[in-house]
Structures are given as C-alpha cells and as structure tokens.
Amino acid sequence: MDSEEFRRKNQEERFRFIDLWSKYVLEHDDKNWSKQQNIIINSCLRSANMTKEQYLFMKEKNRR
Amino acid sequence: MEFLDNKIVVKRELSDLDIFTIDFIRLLRKHSKYVIVSGYVSILLGRSRSSEDVDIIIPKMESIIFQKFLSELSAAGFYCLNAETTIYDYLNNGFAVRFARVNNVIPNIELKFAKNQFDEISLSKNIVVALNQDELVISNLELQIVFKEKVLCSEKDIEDARHIRNIAKAHLNSDMIKKYEVMLHGL
Numbered sequence: 001m002d003s004e005e006f007r008r009k010n011q012e013e014r015f016r017f018i019d020l021w022s023k024y025v026l027e028h029d030d031k032n033w034s035k036q037q038n039i040i041i042n043s044c045l046r047s048a049n050m051t052k053e054q055y056l057f058m059k060e061k062n063r064r
Numbered sequence: 065m066e067f068l069d070n071k072i073v074v075k076r077e078l079s080d081l082d083i084f085t086i087d088f089i090r091l092l093r094k095h096s097k098y099v100i101v102s103g104y105v106s107i108l109l110g111r112s113r114s115s116e117d118v119d120i121i122i123p124k125m126e127s128i129i130f131q132k133f134l135s136e137l138s139a140a141g142f143y144c145l146n147a148e149t150t151i152y153d154y155l156n157n158g159f160a161v162r163f164a165r166v167n168n169v170i171p172n173i174e175l176k177f178a179k180n181q182f183d184e185i186s187l188s189k190n191i192v193v194a195l196n197q198d199e200l201v202i203s204n205l206e207l208q209i210v211f212k213e214k215v216l217c218s219e220k221d222i223e224d225a226r227h228i229r230n231i232a233k234a235h236l237n238s239d240m241i242k243k244y245e246v247m248l249h250g251l
Contacts, residue, residue: 011219017112018223022230025110030065033110034076041079041107044114048170052145055116055169056162 065110067235073194074108081107084171085118086198088163091140095133096122099186101203102212106224108193108202109231113220116170117162121186124177127152141166182207182248205232210244215251 001009025033050058066073078086085104092098100108102119125133130152137143145162147154154161160176178184186203193200202208209228212221229236 014219014223015226018226019230021112022110022227025065025231030074030076034079037107037110037112038077038079040112041081041114045080045116045171048116050169052169056146 065231067232071192071194072109075196078196081115081118081171082195084165085173085200086195087140088118088120088137088142088173089198089200091133091136091142092120092122094136095129096125097187097201098122099190099201099203101186101208102216103220103224105202105205105208106227108195108200109228111224111227117172117174119160119174119176121176121178121183123187124156130155137163145169145172182211182251204240205235206237206240207244209236210241210248214245214248 076082081104085100089098089100099121100118101121103113103115104118107113107115134144134151142163143166144151145164147159147161151161155175155177158177158179160174162172162174164170164172176183178187185207189204189207190201191204193202205228209225212225212228
C-alpha cells in the first residue's frame, strides 16, 4: 500500500468512526456520551506539561 | 441533546474544559457580547476530541470597560499568556490574546475583537447552548461548518464539520450553507 492509499484508507476509517460516534451521541443520554468524552478531554488537559514559551512557540509555528 | 428554536439544550457531565470556559464566560458576559467559535463548538456538541484552547470573538470594546474586565479576570485567577502589559492595544491591532488560570498554560481562551464580516455574522447570528444551569453563546452552525470545510480545511476541521453536520442534520438550513459557501469562496 503506498502512502496515498494509506492516507485515503485512514481518512475513511476516521470518517466511519465520526459517523458511528455522532450516531451514538444522538441515540444516548447526554450524561452517557459526555462521561466517555470527558475521559479524552480531561486526560489531555491534565497531562499537558508545557511552559508558556513552548506553547506559544508551538502555536506560532502551526500558524505559519 | 435537544434542538429548540435558536437554542440547543445539553444536559451533560461537565469536563474540565467546560468548567474553565463557563468560569471565563461568567465574567465576560457582564461586560460584552461574545460568541464562541471553532473547535469547542463541535466538542460542546459531543465530538470525541479535546482542545487546549477555546476561541471567542467579542465586539470592539472601549478601553475603560476592557480594563474593568481585566481586573475581574485577574481577581478570579486568570492571566494573559501573550500580551502582559498592552493587552488592549494588542487586541485593537487585530491580534488575539490568550487567558489561562494562573500557573497554567492549558486550557486557555483565545480572545479577539471582531475584525471582518464573518466575525460580525458569528456575533449576530448566534445560538444559545443551555449547558446544565449555564448558557453559552455559539456561532450559528451553518457558518461553522462552511468555515471549517472551505477556509480552515485541516483534517481536524473537516472532521469537526462532519460531526456537526451529523449531529444537527435535521436542523441545518441548507440554503444558508450554500450562501456561506459562496461568501467564503476564495477567502
């Protein structure tokens, strides 16, 4: 599989998950899906360990 | 999640990002109109990802009012990451300023003055999200979708737009989407 094919298949897989998850959100109580979503959000925020300078440098680099 | 006329009701378990945003908005709304745009809109509607910042647009504000807002932010334990001495000038020159809680960098609010017609549309054509006992004002979803699909265009933005389309499909105005696609073409 070449890199373009891999990228296309990976994107398809990601879209499939987004469709599956949004269906789950619509079909379940807010408390149910948000509890699962919070595992991702809270763990990302709590494990973040950057200085102000590192963070601003990263944002500036991404903007260019 | 319930879609009403110009209002979305979400009775969710709050994340650290929600609590941080609500705390900031409680101070901001005393002084200004505002609208939340971009990634946090899709997260609020259930997208399975995190974000380290929340983008907020406000109308241009008089310096004296802004200084009062800054004092309240400071008293509540927020600080500015990127423009410590000249925050108002920084905003006035078209830049965004970032606020986090003292001793933290993430999460942060990226705040900017409205500077083009799309920022103005976001401010005027907004939706209220009733989030448990609080309310947050977000940009209309049609503009968010088109902006992400046609202007920002990163993988993350395309996926955010897809999620919003899926969640709100029964409530989206397709004529409005087409109109924004024309307006944003080539931006």
